[in-house]
């Protein structure tokens with residue numbers, strides 16, 4: 001994705017702790033319209049240690065990966081987001097697509 005497409009709205013939109021909503025994020029970011037190769041690229045950036053999975057300690061930097069001035073997610077936001085995205089219950093996220101709420 002490109003940094004000039006207005007992603008800095010996330011700083012304001014989710015500025016308050018515990019205000020992060022994955023559903024709202026994916027609606028507003030237009031992420032669902034991205035190609036699978038673009039989503040793979042985003043996944044690789046979120047997977048900071050290149051383990052092939054997004055673990056809890058990487059997920060909390062989710063907003064910062066899109067906008068460097070954004071806050072980290074709170075523990076409760078991170079856990080809720082992870083639980084919703086972790087379809088097989090292994091405690092980590094294996095593909096970007098599972099992060100997008102139905």
Ligand SMILES: [Ca+2]
Pocket residue numbers: 047048049050051052053054055058
């Ligand atoms: Ca990882």
